[in-house]
Amino acid sequence: MSFPFSFLQLVFIVASILFLVLAIDLRRRKKIWILTCILISLGALFVLISSFNISFLNSFSAKLGIARGAELIVYCAIIFLGLMSFHLMSWRQKDQMDLSRLISQLAINEAWWTFLSSEHSRASSEGKWRNYLVHMRVHNEAKTLRACVEEVINFGFRKFIFVNDGSSDASLEILQMLKNEHPECLFIICSHTINRWGGAANKTGFSFLQQHGDELGIQRVITFDSDGQMDINDVNFLWQAEHSDSSDVDLYVGSRFVKGGSCENIPAMRRVILIISRIVTRMMYGTKVSDPHIGFRVYKLDTLKKIHLTADGMHYANEINEQIRQLGLKFVEFPVHIRYTDYSLEKGQKNSNSIKLGVEMIWRKFF
Numbered sequence: 001m002s003f004p005f006s007f008l009q010l011v012f013i014v015a016s017i018l019f020l021v022l023a024i025d026l027r028r029r030k031k032i033w034i035l036t037c038i039l040i041s042l043g044a045l046f047v048l049i050s051s052f053n054i055s056f057l058n059s060f061s062a063k064l065g066i067a068r069g070a071e072l073i074v075y076c077a078i079i080f081l082g083l084m085s086f087h088l089m090s091w092r093q094k095d096q097m098d099l100s101r102l103i104s105q106l107a108i109n110e111a112w113w114t115f116l117s118s119e120h121s122r123a124s125s126e127g128k129w130r131n132y133l134v135h136m137r138v139h140n141e142a143k144t145l146r147a148c149v150e151e152v153i154n155f156g157f158r159k160f161i162f163v164n165d166g167s168s169d170a171s172l173e174i175l176q177m178l179k180n181e182h183p184e185c186l187f188i189i190c191s192h193t194i195n196r197w198g199g200a201a202n203k204t205g206f207s208f209l210q211q212h213g214d215e216l217g218i219q220r221v222i223t224f225d226s227d228g229q230m231d232i233n234d235v236n237f238l239w240q241a242e243h244s245d246s247s248d249v250d251l252y253v254g255s256r257f258v259k260g261g262s263c264e265n266i267p268a269m270r271r272v273i274l275i276i277s278r279i280v281t282r283m284m285y286g287t288k289v290s291d292p293h294i295g296f297r298v299y300k301l302d303t304l305k306k307i308h309l310t311a312d313g314m315h316y317a318n319e320i321n322e323q324i325r326q327l328g329l330k331f332v333e334f335p336v337h338i339r340y341t342d343y344s345l346e347k348g349q350k351n352s353n354s355i356k357l358g359v360e361m362i363w364r365k366f367f
Helices: 007-028 033-054 054-063 069-117 143-155 169-182 198-213 233-241 268-285 316-326 342-347 353-366
Strands: 132-136 161-167 186-192 220-223 251-255 262-264 297-300 331-334 338-339
Touching: 007 033, 007 233, 033 169, 069 198, 132 143, 132 198, 143 169, 143 233, 161 169, 169 186, 186 198, 198 297, 198 316, 233 251, 233 331, 268 316, 268 353
Parallel strands: 132 161, 132 220, 161 186, 251 331, 262 338
Antiparallel strands: 220 297, 251 297
8 A cells, every 4th residue: 555645745744734833832922923923824834735736836836937846845945944043033132131131130239239338329529520420331341441440530520330241350350449449439330240242231231320310419421431442531522512502412422423523543444334334324223323333422311211222232322323213312413532442453343243233233123
């Protein structure tokens, strides 16, 4: 007695049933969108029906200009694999976000408890920068951290929040020493137990200030890098702006490319990437900023409370740019001077990361 199906037909039948069950189960657990579930189910049913009637599959393929039904299945499989790849990215991202959220909240709770029990929980309330707080994210910056922080203190700032993003060098010890050496300053240190990358560090700092910023007596937050690239003297622009008719500005965005701005020793390829990112940001998010990935920005505290970050990596800058337009935030660009050094170029973002960032941008925007 001969078997009614060929081995290949049997494989297609079993596979289509499995995919149908998988689609229903994933939807039941809310792992995929309903439209995706419908598409996968329809594809599985089509393959199941075609498995019983190969001539039907070949006829259907011929109408699409495809020579054989097997080729159609291959093309459909490629599309399906691409779709599932995006879903796997989504599931992985959710797991990463859950982990970052847990680490972030632990760091925030510990930092707030330390603040409440500290003898130096109140910084000097004198000086023109008394209503400002400087936000720095730190990851293995032992070589530049002390000089960078002391430069900002000498300029006149007295309130700081540092997010130590799982540093494995002496960065945390240096922060503790600086805190003891400067009792006139407020040092809040949120420390991640493991490295969660730049976006996650900003999420932790922003979340802390969204929860406790009012109790710190601040009105504006300056985001500033700890690798020595930025020049704190650039914030003199803010003092002039605050005493002009720009008091309703929600945030100030630093730019290397407006009049008065500069970037020393920037590699040619890095400049090209930054120009492309400006064009892409306007196309994708409609926000007209000349330097979309600059970390030197100044937020009103009320504005910072509206910002919601989800990305662990450098995509967080795109999220902010998008929310500037969505929230209708009024912003003004101010000139900054960025100093590229061998240290910052070696340690900072690699040019190749722009490809990964571009893929993440498309995925988050459309999927």
